[in-house]
Every structure is written in C-alpha cells, then in structure tokens.
Amino acid sequence: MRENNLSSTAKIGGHPIHPMLVPFPIAFFVGAFVTDLIYWRAPDAMWETFSVWLITAGLVMAGFAAIAGLIDFVGNRAIRALKPAWPHVLGNVLALLLSLINVFVHSRDGYTAVVPTGLILSGLVVAILLFTGWMGGEMVYRHRVGGVN
Amino acid sequence: MRILRTSRQSRHTSRLFILCAVICCLGLAGCDDNGGDPKQQIGANPVLPEPQQYLLPPMHIARVAQWGKDEMPTVPQGMQIHALATGLEHPRSVYALPNGDVLVVEADGPKAPINRPKDLIMGWVQSFGGSKVEGGNRITLLRAADGDGKPAIRSVFLENLNSPFGVALVGQDLYVANTDAIIRYPYTDGETTITAKGTKLTDLPGGPIDHHWTKSLLASPDGSKLYVGVGSNSNITENGIQAEYERAAIWEVDRMSGAHRIFASGLRNPTALQWEPESGKLWAVANERDELGPDLVPDYLTSVKDGAFYGWPYSYYGQHLDPRVEPQRPDLVAKAIAPDYALSSHVAPLGLAIYTGADLPASFHGGAFVSEHGSWDRNPLNGYKVVFVPFKDGKPSGAAEDFVTGFLNADNQARGRPVGLAVDRTGGLLIADDLGNTVWRVSSLHAAPAPKANP
Numbered sequence: 001m002r003e004n005n006l007s008s009t010a011k012i013g014g015h016p017i018h019p020m021l022v023p024f025p026i027a028f029f030v031g032a033f034v035t036d037l038i039y040w041r042a043p044d045a046m047w048e049t050f051s052v053w054l055i056t057a058g059l060v061m062a063g064f065a066a067i068a069g070l071i072d073f074v075g076n077r078a079i080r081a082l083k084p085a086w087p088h089v090l091g092n093v094l095a096l097l098l099s100l101i102n103v104f105v106h107s108r109d110g111y112t113a114v115v116p117t118g119l120i121l122s123g124l125v126v127a128i129l130l131f132t133g134w135m136g137g138e139m140v141y142r143h144r145v146g147g148v149n
Numbered sequence: 150m151r152i153l154r155t156s157r158q159s160r161h162t163s164r165l166f167i168l169c170a171v172i173c174c175l176g177l178a179g180c181d182d183n184g185g186d187p188k189q190q191i192g193a194n195p196v197l198p199e200p201q202q203y204l205l206p207p208m209h210i211a212r213v214a215q216w217g218k219d220e221m222p223t224v225p226q227g228m229q230i231h232a233l234a235t236g237l238e239h240p241r242s243v244y245a246l247p248n249g250d251v252l253v254v255e256a257d258g259p260k261a262p263i264n265r266p267k268d269l270i271m272g273w274v275q276s277f278g279g280s281k282v283e284g285g286n287r288i289t290l291l292r293a294a295d296g297d298g299k300p301a302i303r304s305v306f307l308e309n310l311n312s313p314f315g316v317a318l319v320g321q322d323l324y325v326a327n328t329d330a331i332i333r334y335p336y337t338d339g340e341t342t343i344t345a346k347g348t349k350l351t352d353l354p355g356g357p358i359d360h361h362w363t364k365s366l367l368a369s370p371d372g373s374k375l376y377v378g379v380g381s382n383s384n385i386t387e388n389g390i391q392a393e394y395e396r397a398a399i400w401e402v403d404r405m406s407g408a409h410r411i412f413a414s415g416l417r418n419p420t421a422l423q424w425e426p427e428s429g430k431l432w433a434v435a436n437e438r439d440e441l442g443p444d445l446v447p448d449y450l451t452s453v454k455d456g457a458f459y460g461w462p463y464s465y466y467g468q469h470l471d472p473r474v475e476p477q478r479p480d481l482v483a484k485a486i487a488p489d490y491a492l493s494s495h496v497a498p499l500g501l502a503i504y505t506g507a508d509l510p511a512s513f514h515g516g517a518f519v520s521e522h523g524s525w526d527r528n529p530l531n532g533y534k535v536v537f538v539p540f541k542d543g544k545p546s547g548a549a550e551d552f553v554t555g556f557l558n559a560d561n562q563a564r565g566r567p568v569g570l571a572v573d574r575t576g577g578l579l580i581a582d583d584l585g586n587t588v589w590r591v592s593s594l595h596a597a598p599a600p601k602a603n604p
Contacts, residue, residue: 043475045389049265056266104204107267109387109440110462110473112202 006082008146009075010068016146018072021065022136026129028058029099033122039114048113051122052106055099062096072146082143084135091132095125184443184527187493191549195491197466200441207443208271209528210278213584214562222565223555224591227510230553233579233590234300238285240581240588241363242500242569244316248338249574251291252306253581253588256313257284258362259328259355264388278525278563280584286310288325290341291588293573304341307334311355314420315366317375319404326364326377329355331402350375351407354396358382361396363499367422367431368404375402377409378433380418385438385473386462397461399433399453415459415485421501421569425452427515428543434498434519435488437465443527444494450501450519450538450545451488460485490545495524496532500569503540506576508593516540518552518578520567533557535567535580553580553591565589 008016032054039047069092072079079085102121106113139145189196224230237255244252263269287308294301307313307325315326323336325347332347353364361380368375381397382388399419401412418436425432430452437446438461446465458481460467462474467487470477492498500520504513516539521532535553538545556565565585573579577592 045387048387052265052267101204103266107265108202108473109383110385110471111475112473113387115475 005078006076006143006145006147008072010071011146014148016072017068018065019136019140019146021061021068022133024061025058025065026133028054028061029095029122029125029129032058032102033119033126036114036119036122040119043111043115048106051114051118052103055103055106055122059096059099059103062092062099066092066096079139079145082139082145084138084143088132088135088139091128091135095128095132098125098128184494184529184531187496187531188548190444190447190491190493193490193545195447195466195493196444197447197469198442198444200445200472202472203440206440207526207528208274209530210274210525211523211530211533211557211561211563212277213280214558214560214564216564216585220564221555222553222589224553227594228591229594230589230591233588234289234291234303235585235587237289237586237588238282238287239280239583240568240586241284241583242314242316242365243571243579243581243588244318245571245573245579246318247574249293250341251293251300251571251573251579251588252316253289253291254313254316254325254569255285255287255289256310257583259312259359261360262357264358275525280586282586284312286312288313288316292341293575302341306341307343312359312362314363315377317366317368319368319372319375322404324350324366324368324375326353326366327355328359328362328364329353331364331366331375331377331407349407350404351402351409353377353400354379354382354394358388358392360384360388361418361436363418363420365420365422365433367424370424370429373404375404376400376412376422376431377402378416378419378422380420380436381461384440385471390462393462399431412455413453413457413459415457415461415463415481416453417461419453420499422453423501423503423517425503425540425543426505427540428452430543432501432503432517434492434501435459436497436499437494438462438471439495439526441471447491447494448496448498449488449492450490450498450517452544454486458485459488466491490538492519492521492536492549493531495527497522497524498532500535500567500581502570502572502578504572504578506572506578508576509578509591510593512539513537517545518570519549520570520580522566522568522583523556523563530557530561533563533566535570535578553589556582556584 010017032051035047035050105118242254288306290306291300292302312328317324323334331350334347360382365378377400382392398414399412400409402409416435419433464482502518523533524531533556536549537552539547565582569581571579577590580589
C-alpha cells in the first residue's frame with residue numbers, strides 16, 4: 001500500500017533523480033572540510049584554493065539535488081507526512097545556506113578565508129549532512145520512498 | 150502520537166533554521182561599506198581604523214562616461230590643460246626624453262589566470278570601470294611643435310613589447326621594463342623609431358600569475374644602477390608566499406652585469422620611482438592592501454631607505470598586524486617601518502613627478518605631483534585626480550591639495566583615470582590617462598606653447 005503512495009515525482013525510467021545527485025554535494029562538502037583541516041594545520045594557499053572550488057562545486061550540485069528533492073517533496077503529500085521528511089528538507093536548506101556563506105568566507109584573501117569561520121562552517125555543514133543524510137536514509141530504507149511499484 | 154512528535158521535531162528544526170538566518174543577516178548588515186573622510190588619512194599620521202572582514206567586500210566601480218564637447222579636466226587658476234595626444238591604446242606611463250620628445254608607454258597587464266571562483270567575478274565587475282581598448286604593447290613617440298600644442302610627429306617608437314611600463318635612458322642606452330624583463334635598446338638623439346632588436350639585461354618576476362604587472366624603472370644619477378619597482382603577486386599572499394619571491398620590493402640592478410639585489414622590501418606595489426633632488430633620496434608611491442575596509446590600508450608616498458622593510462604582507466604602517474597572513478613573521482614585523490606620507494585609502498597612486506621644471510608657479514617647485522587612478526572598493530569613490538604634495542627641505546611639508554580634477558562627472562562616472570606622470574623639457578606636467586586613452590599636458594596659462602624640439 002505504502003509503495004504506491006511514496007513514489008518519486010522527479011524520476012528517469014522509474015529511478016528517482018534526487019539520490020543520483022546527492023553524492024556529489026556530500027562528497028564535495030566533506031572534501032572541503034578535509035582540505036580546510038589540512039590548511040588549518042599547514043596553511044599553504046593551495047589547500048584553501050581546493051576548498052573554495054570544492055564548496056563552489058558542492059553548491060552547484062546541491063542546487064540540482066535540491067530541485068529534484070523539492071519536486072519529490074512537493075509532489076507527494078504522503079512523503080511530506082513522513083517523520084524524517086521535514087528535518088531532511090530544512091536541514092539541507094540550512095546546509096546549503098551555510099555553504100553559500102562559506103563560499104564568500106572562503107573568497108577572502110589569506111588565512112581568514114578559512115580560520116576560524118570557514119573551518120567552523122565547513123564542519124557544521126558536514127555535521128548537518130550526517131544528520132540529513134541519515135534522515136534521507138530513513139525515508140528510503142525504512143519508508144521506501146522512491147521505490148518502484 | 151507520531152504526528153505530534155514529527156511536528157515538535159520540525160518546529161525545533163525550523164527554530165534553529167530561523168536563528169541561523171537571523172545570524173547571517175546580522176553578519177551581512179554589520180558590514181560598513183562607507184568610508185570616512187579621506188582627509189584624516191593624508192599625511193604622516195593617518196587615522197587607522199580597526200580592520201574589518203567581509204562576506205562581500207565593498208565594490209564600487211565608477212562607470213565609464215565620455216567627455217562632453219569642450220569638457221576637460223579641471224586645473225587650478227592660472228593653469229591650462231590640453232590633450233597632447235588622443236586615441237592611444239591604454240597609455241600607462243609617460244617619459245620625457247632630454248631632447249623634448251615624449252614617450253608614451255601603451256600597455257595593459259597579461260591576461261590573469263583564473264585561480265579561484267572569485268577571480269571570475271572580480272574580473273567581470275572591474276571590467277565596467279576600465280577602458281575597452283586593449284593595451285598596445287608598444288611605445289609611441291610624440292614630438293612637440295610650435296603653435297597649437299599638438300605634436301608635429303607621432304610615431305610608433307617601439308612595438309611588440311610584453312606589458313611594458315618603465316622607461317629609463319642612460320646615455321645612448323634606452324631601457325624598457327617589460328613585465329618579465331628589462332630590455333636595452335640603442336638610442337640616438339632625435340630618433341623617432343627603434344627597429345634594433347633589444348638585448349635582455351635581466352629577467353624580472355613575471356607570469357604566470359603576475360598580479361601586479363607594472364615594473365617601474367629609474368636610473369641612478371650616475372647611471373650605474375637601475376631601480377625597479379616590482380609589485381606583489383597577490384592582494385595578501387592568497388596565491389601562496391612562494392609566489393612572492395623577490396616581489397613587493399624595489400630591486401637595484403647593476404647596469405653593467407644585470408645582477409640585482411633587493412634595495413627595499415615589504416612595499417606591496419611600488420610604482421613610479423623618483424629622485425628627490427634636495428635630499429638625493431629615492432621616493433616611490435605604493436598601493437596598499439585591500440579588503441580590510443574602506444579606510445584600510447592607506448596608500449602612500451614615501452622615501453625608500455636602503456635595506457628597509459615596509460611591512461607587506463605581515464603588517465602595515467609599522468606594526469599593525471594583518472590577520473590574514475599565516476604563518477606570521479614577528480622578526481620582520483619588528484623591523485617594519487612606516488612610510489612617510491599617507492595618501493588615504495584605495496586612491497591607487499600610480500604616478501609620481503617631483504617637480505623640477507620652471508614653467509609652473511614657484512609654489513610647486515620641489516613638490517610632488519601624485520596621480521591617483523581611483524578606488525574600486527570604496528564608497529564614496531576616492532582618488533580619480535592628480536594631487537600636489539608640497540615639499541620643504543626634501544620632505545612633505547603640508548596637506549595634499551587637488552591639482553587636476555574633473556575626471557569624474559557629477560554622476561560619479563569616470564571620463565578618465567590618471568596613471569603615469571612626467572615633467573617635459575619645458576616644465577609642463579604630462580598625465581597618461583588609460584581610460585580616456587589620452588595624454589594630458591598641464592602648463593601655466595601665460596607660458597608660451599611648448600617650443601620646437603631640437604632636430
């Protein structure tokens with residue numbers, strides 16, 4: 001019964017688009033946190049340059065993932081009614097906004113492009129993604145959102 | 150029960166969300182884009198506010214406008230200004246040859262690489278404030294004539310150069326500072342074009358980044374040395390400290406061997422080197438760092454002491470630490486000296502002429518003209534004019550006063566941006582304008598037009 005109710009709206013050949021896209025921003029933002037950590041310990045400008053490109057790429061891909069995700073969220077009342085759905089959406093929107101601020105922080109010149117604000121924001125985004133990713137997993141693996149009928 | 154828990158949890162999440170949004174807005178609103186009175190930052194003891202850091206640094210470019218019919222820059226009473234040459238290709242510096250001929254260096258920087266996403270955006274925004282004409286990579290010779298003040302001869306003197314800026318003549322050796330090397334050419338008095346292939350005297354720090362590309366040039370009075378202003382390769386080391394090797398410094402190059410040593414360092418972008426005749430000291434103007442606020446850091450005019458360190462990148466005006474530089478160098482900061490004379494923030498001084506002519510009134514004799522290319526990261530705009538700093542006993546002796554203004558119109562649109570300065574043989578002040586693609590000449594109103602040059 002639930003399988004019918006929780007189908008994805010943005011999909012290709014029955015496969016939902018949102019889970020195809022989310023690995024990109026997750027990997028980019030985690031990568032940025034890692035290069036930020038390295039820069040913090042050994043401030044070579046190269047690591048800061050990696051970080052700012054990773055955050056930029058993360059933002060672009062997060063934008064696409066968000067569009068697909070929002071279509072599924074808006075397109076199915078039963079998905080919205082799920083317990084993990086709202087925390088998943090709001091958490092990811094927050095991560096996106098913080099990353100947008102973070103790309104401006106990282107566009108500063110020199111050390112303060114990362115330490116401390118940029119590093120804190122990168123870490124915060126990774127922490128939020130751990131939570132929202134788990135919530136997404138709850139929706140897919142427990143509630144079978146996006147399953148093919 | 151489940152619905153209840155869901156809504157409580159989502160309410161909690163949205164509260165966190167709103168809190169974060171409010172913090173972000175406060176952070177943005179907290180940025181103060183408006184600069185104070187530039188007069189507080191002119192002279193030996195500028196007021197230095199606390200540094201600020203931005204999410205979006207203030208950018209305020211003067212849009213480009215054309216001169217109306219009969220419109221010209223404004224000069225003080227008793228002076229006149231006219232366009233010596235127009236339709237040039239991005240004139241950046243002017244040099245007066247001893248025979249009265251004038252060399253106009255037409256150049257722009259090499260194409261900057263895209264290192265960070267910011268470079269794309271900044272390049273796009275700054276393109277609104279510059280000339281659409283590409284740098285000519287050449288030097289044009291102008292020869293004055295009797296009568297209308299227009300040059301009798303205008304010829305391409307040297308071409309196919311690589312972002313040239315500085316020129317210095319020593320005897321029959323003409324040195325041109327390209328962005329990556331000093332080249333020597335043979336010159337004979339009266340020549341209007343040089344076809345000989347140049348000889349490289351020494352390499353200079355050039356690409357691939359080449360952030361501050363202009364290399365100003367000045368020969369020592371005895372002709373044995375050349376002094377070269379080499380700007381930094383970044384705003385504040387964001388391209389890595391290794392990219393700054395032998396940059397942000399004034400080089401002393403031996404004219405015979407091409408060997409060099411660092412004469413002075415810690416000068417972010419020293420352009421326009423000049424000898425002050427009374428003290429015999431080397432003077433320069435320098436562009437200081439950006440993105441610490443509309444009133445930081447004031448650009449300056451200073452005598453340059455042999456072996457001195459002027460702070461960049463670690464500190465400014467002595468021991469004011471720049472928070473953006475890590476690792477810091479307390480050993481260097483301890484010996485950093487403050488420059489002599491602040492010109493206020495972001496005016497972008499790029500030309501300096503210590504007046505040794507006779508044409509302008511006596512009050513200008515011995516003082517320094519400084520051209521201010523104009524700000525791009527400050528509101529209200531600052532610079533976009535040529536100022537005069539009076540000197541006494543070889544040192545600045547008062548407040549800078551406006552000399553040539555009116556490059557901005559009433560709507561704060563730029564019709565010209567002054568760059569290089571020189572004093573020609575008859576004492577006129579020459580001003581390269583790389584937005585209007587013009588060379589202006591200022592002289593006394595009573596003075597006869599520039600006399601004919603020696604053949």
